[in-house]
Amino acid sequence: MKKFFNEFLKGIIRENPTFVLALGLCPTLAVSVSVTNGIGMGIAATFVLLGSNIIIALIKNIVPARIRIPCYIVVIATFVTIAEMTMKAYSPALNRALGIYVPLIVVNCIVLGRAEAYAQKQSVLNSFFDGLGMGVGFTLALILISAIREFFGAGTIFGRALFKSFEPAFVLGMPSGALLVIGLLLGFFNLLKMRKEE
Amino acid sequence: MSAAQFLSIFISAVFIYNVILSRFLGLCSFIAISKETKPALAMSLSVVFVTTMSSIITWLIYRFLLIPFGLTYLRTISFILVIATFVQFVEMVTRKVSPAMYRFFGIYLPLITVNCAVMGVAVLNSDMFFVQGKPVAGSFVYATFQGICVGLGYTLAMLLMSGIRERLELCSIPKAVKDFPLAFIIASIMSLSFLGFNGFKF
Amino acid sequence: MKDRLIVSVSPHLHKDESVSKIMWLVVASLIPAGAAGVFIFGISALSVIILGVVSAIATEVILQILTKRKITILDGSAVITGILLAYNLPPQVPFWIPIIGAIFSIAIGKQVFGGLGQNIFNPALVGRVFLMASWPRYMTSFTQPFNYDAVTSATPLALLKKGKLFENISYLDLFLGKRGGCIGEVCILALLLGAILLFIKGYISWHIPIPYILTVGVFAYIFGPKGLLSGDWLFHILSGGLILGAFFMATDYVTSPLTRKGQVIFAVGCGIITAIIRLWGGYPEGVSYAILMMNAATPIIDRYTKNRVYGAG
Numbered sequence: 025m026k027k028f029f030n031e032f033l034k035g036i037i038r039e040n041p042t043f044v045l046a047l048g049l050c051p052t053l054a055v056s057v058s059v060t061n062g063i064g065m066g067i068a069a070t071f072v073l074l075g076s077n078i079i080i081a082l083i084k085n086i087v088p089a090r091i092r093i094p095c096y097i098v099v100i101a102t103f104v105t106i107a108e109m110t111m112k113a114y115s116p117a118l119n120r121a122l123g124i125y126v127p128l129i130v131v132n133c134i135v136l137g138r139a140e141a142y143a144q145k146q147s148v149l150n151s152f153f154d155g156l157g158m159g160v161g162f163t164l165a166l167i168l169i170s171a172i173r174e175f176f177g178a179g180t181i182f183g184r185a186l187f188k189s190f191e192p193a194f195v196l197g198m199p200s201g202a203l204l205v206i207g208l209l210l211g212f213f214n215l216l217k218m219r220k221e222e
Numbered sequence: 223m224s225a226a227q228f229l230s231i232f233i234s235a236v237f238i239y240n241v242i243l244s245r246f247l248g249l250c251s252f253i254a255i256s257k258e259t260k261p262a263l264a265m266s267l268s269v270v271f272v273t274t275m276s277s278i279i280t281w282l283i284y285r286f287l288l289i290p291f292g293l294t295y296l297r298t299i300s301f302i303l304v305i306a307t308f309v310q311f312v313e314m315v316t317r318k319v320s321p322a323m324y325r326f327f328g329i330y331l332p333l334i335t336v337n338c339a340v341m342g343v344a345v346l347n348s349d350m351f352f353v354q355g356k357p358v359a360g361s362f363v364y365a366t367f368q369g370i371c372v373g374l375g376y377t378l379a380m381l382l383m384s385g386i387r388e389r390l391e392l393c394s395i396p397k398a399v400k401d402f403p404l405a406f407i408i409a410s411i412m413s414l415s416f417l418g419f420n421g422f423k424f
Numbered sequence: 425m426k427d428r429l430i431v432s433v434s435p436h437l438h439k440d441e442s443v444s445k446i447m448w449l450v451v452a453s454l455i456p457a458g459a460a461g462v463f464i465f466g467i468s469a470l471s472v473i474i475l476g477v478v479s480a481i482a483t484e485v486i487l488q489i490l491t492k493r494k495i496t497i498l499d500g501s502a503v504i505t506g507i508l509l510a511y512n513l514p515p516q517v518p519f520w521i522p523i524i525g526a527i528f529s530i531a532i533g534k535q536v537f538g539g540l541g542q543n544i545f546n547p548a549l550v551g552r553v554f555l556m557a558s559w560p561r562y563m564t565s566f567t568q569p570f571n572y573d574a575v576t577s578a579t580p581l582a583l584l585k586k587g588k589l590f591e592n593i594s595y596l597d598l599f600l601g602k603r604g605g606c607i608g609e610v611c612i613l614a615l616l617l618g619a620i621l622l623f624i625k626g627y628i629s630w631h632i633p634i635p636y637i638l639t640v641g642v643f644a645y646i647f648g649p650k651g652l653l654s655g656d657w658l659f660h661i662l663s664g665g666l667i668l669g670a671f672f673m674a675t676d677y678v679t680s681p682l683t684r685k686g687q688v689i690f691a692v693g694c695g696i697i698t699a700i701i702r703l704w705g706g707y708p709e710g711v712s713y714a715i716l717m718m719n720a721a722t723p724i725i726d727r728y729t730k731n732r733v734y735g736a737g
Binding site for chain 2: 532533541705
């Protein structure tokens with residue numbers, strides 16, 4: 025049991041997809057402008073990750089290595105379609121907010137990345153926890169980044185404006201600002217890690 | 223077809239609307255593989271090949287399959303399958319030609335499949351060079367050329383970034399920001415400078 | 425003051441002066457432009473400059489204490505960054521703009537790279553571009569010259585971008601600084617005086633400023649508003665931040681190429697980008713963006729214009 029828990033934890037900190045592996049950056053930059061969007065995308069991506077990791081781990085021995093990439097894409101695309109249809113049915117506002125980035129989960133490096141690096145080599149149960157950990161790690165990263173970007177870049181929290189006289193820094197609403205936030209957060213985490221090791 | 227149109231595509235794709243620094247597509251490999259120039263150029267070469275070939279194939283599919291049969295809503299998934307196939311091919315070749323480079327790229331080689339830049343140019347081509355379901359004059363050539371140029375734009379960004387990061391290897395960077403954090407910050411500054419090209423009109 | 429080890433290709437030039445002496449002379453050469461700016465735009469310009477410089481120095485000290493590195497504010501480079509940032513700001517910006525800009529310039533533009541000599545980008549311009557993207561309204565509100573009540577006006581380049589002809593402004597006005605613009609960019613006369621000082625002392629050479637300015641002039645002339653070869657090149661050279669940028673920012677040792685050939689390539693690149701932004705881009709002025717883009721290209725330029733080692737090849 026402890027082993028599974030470690031697989032799960034790995035995706036949150038040690039191998040966080042956004043901060044450590046530098047995966048899934050394009051949607052991160054675009055979606056992390058508000059915390060609600062960040063959470064929504066995180067949940068959708070986690071669902072797809074879980075589904076694709078499990079299925080790919082199941083079929084890994086059947087799929088010939090030479091055509092594995094297109095096969096994985098089909099699996100991933102299926103789960104993305106399910107996620108998209110579910111979102112359209114139960115949360116149309118979120119679907120509108122995330123726009124094309126929902127179908128673009130197909131090209132989210134994290135999903136194919138974990139399929140390639142992990143699910144095709146590991147057991148189904150391990151892949152499940154890996155997918156869960158990566159998804160949660162991704163979601164937490166999105167929440168953290170979008171909290172900063174939303175607060176300092178737009179002056180709002182969960183869409184509600186705060187002080188009147190606060191002049192938000194628009195650059196944080198742009199992808200350039202997102203890259204800056206990610207870089208500084210990563211530097212900060214490294215600093216904490218270094219302090220801990222002393 | 224005019225020389226001016228080709229020049230415009232070239233300058234737009236490589237500089238003004240650079241796929242990485244202005245459109246922010248293809249960032250994952252940009253941050254991860256840009257530490258040294260040789261691998262950066264090798265990755266760029268692979269990307270140019272994939273963007274060019276997938277521009278060609280996706281154009282053909284769009285023109286002769288999706289539009290005539292009214293299946294344009296399948297654009298995303300059909301394009302990504304084409305791209306996935308080509309990347310698989312590139313992977314096989316790289317493995318044979320240079321196993322060292324293949325090992326170095328790790329998962330980032332198959333990840334060209336989901337490199338938003340590749341998907342991006344395929345979608346861009348079908349948006350730009352088809353009007354109401356009909357290809358514009360010279361559509362195929364423009365689309366292929368744009369595929370090449372977007373790959374070149376990717377190469378330019380990788381070249382700049384790897385030059386910078388290689389120079390920084392000689393310096394004493396604060397330990398907390400070494401490698402990835404600084405790479406993100408450099409990418410941020412580079413993209414801020416590319417904001418200067420906003421609102422361009424020829 | 426210890427001399428730093430310069431990592432570069434031989435031959436090395438050995439000046440008998442240390443880095444800090446050069447820096448402080450650059451500060452001195454910048455004073456005429458600032459004085460002119462204050463004279464033209466009033467006391468608010470002076471406070472922007474002071475805030476910029478003080479914030480820059482404070483940020484550097486604090487960061488160097490926190491990271492347990494040597495405190496280097498006496499080398500004058502933080503002061504230069506503060507001054508150059510302030511010179512790139514409109515005179516009536518809110519007090520917190522130069523403060524935040526200076527903090528960003530020093531922290532992100534310089535210290536994150538490990539301090540002086542290791543930064544890739546010109547720190548003052550990094551700060552300016554950050555401010556521009558964050559608070560565009562404040563960064564593009566300019567005031568009339570000699571009207572200390574802060575009447576807003578547009579800069580000559582902004583008017584040009586909108587297609588309004590520049591009838592009301594003469595070349596002499598542009599040269600002396602009787603126009604809207606940033607604090608340190610408007611008085612060409614004062615800037616040139618400072619630049620001449622740097623030339624005499626041999627701290628800058630012609631290889632960057634002259635090709636840069638010439639390239640902009642040539643482009644402006646060729647791609648004139650009324651058809652080919654009708655452009656007003658003198659207007660372009662005297663407007664905006666070109667003179668300030670070409671002589672004081674593009675020439676920064678750390679962020680420009682090492683070899684003479686590389687420097688000319690760098691300068692021409694800056695000129696081309698500045699010109700195309702001015703002529704066809706959305707912004708009226710492109711100097712800051714052009715220099716930063718070429719800063720990014722400098723490592724590659726250095727790599728491919730390396731001097732040959734004697735005896736090899």
